[in-house]
Structures are given as C-alpha cells and as structure tokens.
Amino acid sequence: MAKKAVATLREGSMDGRAYTKVIKMVRSPKTGAYVFDERMVANEAVKDFFKK
Template identity: 50%
Template sequence: MAKKAVATFSGDKSQLKNVVKCIKMVKSERTGAYAFQEELVPTDEVADYFKK
C-alpha cells in the first residue's frame, strides 16, 4: 500500500492553530487578467485582509 503524502507547514506548531489560508482573486492593472493571491493570515485579521 502506498504512503499518503501530507503537506505540512514549517514552523512552531502552536502558532499554526491560529492561522488560516486565504485565497483572494486580484485583477492585474497591466494586463487585466485575474490571478489568485494566497497568504497565511492570523484568524483575527482575516476581515482586514479581504478589505485591502
């Protein structure tokens, strides 16, 4: 049976419980095409991240 590959974030494990991966769609001013911007954001700053 094959082993399952599991992605992990490097760093302190206690800090990761308060982090959310946010994905925002951003339009490029130069080309007009849309791209996805991904970032790890603390849970209490998620609303501020999407207001930018």
C-alpha cells in the first residue's frame, strides 16, 4: 500500500499562514560554489532574512 503524507500543519489552523518558506542563494566560503539557504520564517521576518 502507498503511504499517505501527513500534513504537519492542521487544516483548520491559521497558524500555518503566519510562516513563509524563503530560499536565498549564497556563496559557500569553502568551495566558492553557490548553495541554497532554505528556511521557514515568520511573515514579519522575511525582509530581515534577505538583508543578512
């Protein structure tokens, strides 16, 4: 049987809408190649995440 994916955020809850998945491309100090920094941050902190 196939497994069913279980959502981590409850369907009726509005708490999940308070967070946004952000992805930023940064250069690795070791190799110099680009890597992706993915995080779930609060909607208010999105601009701060990209300023760093």
